[in-house]
Amino acid sequence: MNRYVAGIRQYGTHRSLTGQRVPRRPRTGPLGLDAIIVPGTRPAAYLDHAVTLARAAKCSLVILCSHYLDGREVKEYLDARSFSGAIVIQLPAGYAHPLFDFRGLLAIKDQLPPACGSHVTDLSMKRNVGLVLAKMLGWRRVFFLDDDIRDISYPDLQRTVDMLRSFSAAGMWITDFPDNSIVCHANRVTGGSQDVFVSGAALAVDCQGDIDFFPDIYNEDWLFFFDAASKGELGNSYLNATQLYYYPFANAERAAWQEFGDALAEGLYALLHLRRDVGQATSEYWGKFLEARRNFLETALSRVKQAPPDMQDEITASLQSALKSLSDITPDLCARYVEAWRQDLKSWKQRWAGIRKMPSVDAALLELGLETTPAHNLKRILHPQDRAMLLRTSGQVAIPKFDTLSEMADRYSAQRLDSPVHDEKRIALARDHTQHRRQSQVDEVIAVVHMTVLYCQLRVIRIFSLRRLST
Structure with a gap:
């Protein structure tokens, strides 16, 4: 028991929770990739890498648009690239559908720390729509790719997809610029040991059989493949990808917004290190983990003088903001959130099993209450x-x-x-x-x-x- 309690902590790496078998030369040939799915928010030019990979893989390209990305702009860009194999969907603000009725999590949303409502994102909804669309169109394998990911070669993409022979999901290694939360960036910059983990930003998924959903929370991808990791079915190709650089400490409020999802995900994966299942994520467990989380943040804060001088004030503000948000998180809240998530997951899998295959893209989108952006006339693109x-x-x-x-x-x-x-x-x-x-x-x-x-x-x-x- 003492060893178990001592193991309840924030882990600097989760490498041991992923499989690493990368097929070199599959005897049966490479696995086919049906589609690359991009949850886009940036201007259309940021889709260049996705278009290049989809062309090389000879697969469909699904682009779900919102925020700064307009579907009509995307169509113009794709026409200019002479790329016709894309499904462009403008996701309406506040979009909802019975398939994405996660009422347990919705009921507890108002009880989360106030900072959790400071930033609105539709990333989880876009990824869930991509999953359902794949199911309706009979796609077996898809690759989620964020619009700020670069430097994935086609051979590396194919090798990651080939890992789906052994795993239900497989990701790449986004180390430059590291794909971490703000407080984990602070931990690294102040001299702490900090690794990266598999991410939904570059993730191959096998859509056959039972599959989880992306909850509307920060680190939604960690919850999506949590069950796969717990069963040894989460692969990591360790093939590098690049995330476009951004300064992580520019807005301290983002650290507060991330804190609940970051603490929850780290706590759940700490359970896996301890060889415990999600059923043991009790209030007692969360009480010990939240104490360890506070120690993690305070230790990083105590090392802030080791960071570059021009970053110290902003790192301090980010860590203090996260600590303030952490003080609003109770063990009971974490336990009830996990319980609501698991209940919604059961309902989701029942709905997932009942999704019917559709005869066309238009029929699938009609079923989802969505529509594809109409194509532009290629004759009007002038030199x-x-x-x-x-x-x-x-x-x-x-x-x-x-x-x-x-x-x-x-x-x-x-x-x-x-x-x-x-x-x-x-x-x-x-x-x-x-x-x-x-x-x-x-x-x-x-x-x-x-x-x-x-x-x-x-x-x-x-x-x-x-x-x-x-x-």
């Missing part, structure tokens, strides 16, 4: 030179007065730019240096004016040539 021609109109052309430009050059050449020297004690060497520097400035001005004259002459010649061709 830049053609767009420029449309802007030209007939009419009078103003010809620059070259004599005026010449006069400008002469005037700048003759102008004395140096001001009188009032300090009579200045040594002659300094005076000569100043005059030389100012004469150089005059020479530069003259050169710029002469180049301007030459540029204007060339533009006039081009304008007259174009007008002659148009007539």
Whole structure:
């Protein structure tokens, strides 16, 4: 019992909870990937990597849009990339559907710390929609890819997907920039031992059989594959991917918002290290873990002077914000949240088993109360030179007065730019240096004016040539 209590702590790494069997050369050939699913929020240009991977994998691409990502903008971008194998869905604000009725978690949502409501995200809903769409379309294997993930080669993607021979889900290793919570970033920066873990940002999933859902909470991906990890069915290819850099300590309130989900997930995975199941996540257990969590945060705070000086104040604010949020989290709240989550999971699996296969994408989206963004007319995507021609109109052309430009050059050449020297004690060497520097400035001005004259002459010649061709 004492060993068990001593093991209740925040773990710096969870590597031992994932499988590492990466197929080298599968005898039966590579597994097929049906779709890459992107829960997008950033502008369309951020989808470039997803498009490249989907093209290489010859699979469908599902893009669920909201926030700064508009479905029409995505369609224009995909048309410009000549990519037609995409399903673009604009997720309405406040979207709901009976399949995603998690009433147990919804009932307890108002009892969470106030900071949990400071940031609204639809990431879990997008991922759940992606799962259901895969089920309706008969897809076996999908790959979740966030729009800020880069540097995944197609061979590495395929090797990660091939791990689904042995695992129900398999992720990649996002170490640069590390995929961590804010307080875990603070732990690393202040000298603590901090690893990364499998993430929903780059995750292959086998959609056959029972499958969990993504709860609406920070670290929703850790809860999604918790059962897989507990059964030894969570794989880690240890193939590297890159997350776009951001400064994690810019907003201390985000650390407070993350705290409940981060503490809950870390506590659940600490149970797995102790070879205990989720049924032992009792109020007594959470009381001990929350104490260990507070010690973890306070220890990082005590080391803040080891961080770069220009980051120390913001790291301190983030850790203090997390500690304040932690003080609102009770052992009973954690136990009741886990109980509600497990009850909703049972109901979800019943609904999942009853999802019918649909004859088409449109039929599946209709069933979900969604629709795909209509395609644009490829004939209206113009070459830049053609767009420029449309802007030209007939009419009078103003010809620059070259004599005026010449006069400008002469005037700048003759102008004395140096001001009188009032300090009579200045040594002659300094005076000569100043005059030389100012004469150089005059020479530069003259050169710029002469180049301007030459540029204007060339533009006039081009304008007259174009007008002659148009007539």
